[in-house]
Amino acid sequence: MGETSSRRSLGPSTLTPMLFQAGNGMGTAVSTDDWMVSAMQDIKWELRQIREQQNSLVSSVSFCSDKVSDFEAKLLNIDEYIRKTEKLMQENLDLKTEVTDLKKRLNDLDQASRSNNTEIQGIPEKEKENLIEVVKNIGNYINYGASTEQIDYLHRVQSNRNSKNTVKNIIVYFTTRTLKENLLASAKIKRNERENGSPRMNITGLSETVYLNEHLTLANRILFKEARTVAKNKKYKLVWTKGGQIFVRKDYTSKTIHISSAEAIKNIK
Known part of the structure; x- marks a missing residue:
């Protein structure tokens, strides 16, 4: 009766955990609890490393994102600068054209007065x-x-x-x-x-x-002198003015060329 009671008191919770034998059965026994603790620590370390790498990657991505945003902002500024520059260049070109036209008109009026x-x-x-x-x-x-x-x-x-x-x-x-x-x-x-x-x-x-x-006005006098020089080099025989306008002809049978500007001198070929 006592023996039976003694055996019943031995349950799974009071049994010694399973032992793993190393080598030929004579080595040190390792508890499964110790092994699991060690494995969990390894896993935790690996997870910590992964988390640190993830944090580093997130920081890098965030840094790159900030740089990209900054670059995009600079590109927008450059685009705006280019747009304004092109506008100013066009306005400057328009002003130069207007000034050239005004100078010509003033020169024509001055010539007419003479x-x-x-x-x-x-x-x-x-x-x-x-x-x-x-x-x-x-x-x-x-x-x-x-x-x-x-x-x-x-x-x-x-x-x-x-x-x-x-x-x-x-x-x-x-x-x-x-x-x-x-x-x-x-x-x-x-x-x-x-x-x-x-x-x-x-x-x-x-x-x-x-x-x-x-x-002639000073502008027309200079233009007339330049036309005479080029015409002489090109063997033109006739260079004259009439009504304040400048004309050249290769010879008496060729067509008359009206020299109204320095650009027109290029027509003397």
């Missing part, structure tokens, strides 16, 4: 000179009857400061444009007769190098 004028070059200045008599002497040479009534005003002007010519030119303001045109036409006929077409005239008592030209 439509009755003739410029006489190459006559040295003398003390107490009579410019009316100078004009009459030129008129006699070219067979043009210049009179006091035809002249509204005349005076000498300082030569262009960039010019090597130190002789002041004479500007004659005729009362009408027709009188000016007739004077220049008579001078051209005389040059063809006596000077072989050269614009230079040799007038006794005045000068050996007298030139009669239209009274």
